[in-house]
Amino acid sequence: MPLRILPVTAVMLVLAAGATYAATGGLLLGPASTAKTRDFRGYYDGHKDTFLVTDVSNKAQATALKANYAAAIGQVRGAPA
DSSP: OHHHHHHHHHHHHHHHHHHHHHHHTSOOOOOOOOOOOOEEEEEETTEEEEEEOOEESOHHHHHHHTOEEOGGGGGOTTOOO
8 A cells, every 4th residue: 555655655746746837837937029130041150040130330321221329239349240
């Protein structure tokens, strides 16, 4: 009889964990939101990639790309061109 208690207890714990996960909807990460951003598709290292432009240090580019203008990015030393 005592040998049956361990497997039964393990099954009950797994069922309880599964029920808790199902009831809460998974991980609680806070409210979700979506935003529309422009993406550009191109090739890098021989495969397709999607590039997201979020911030630009040039006002004209920011307007053309509908991106956020951030002048401070252009002053970072060692950043790629």
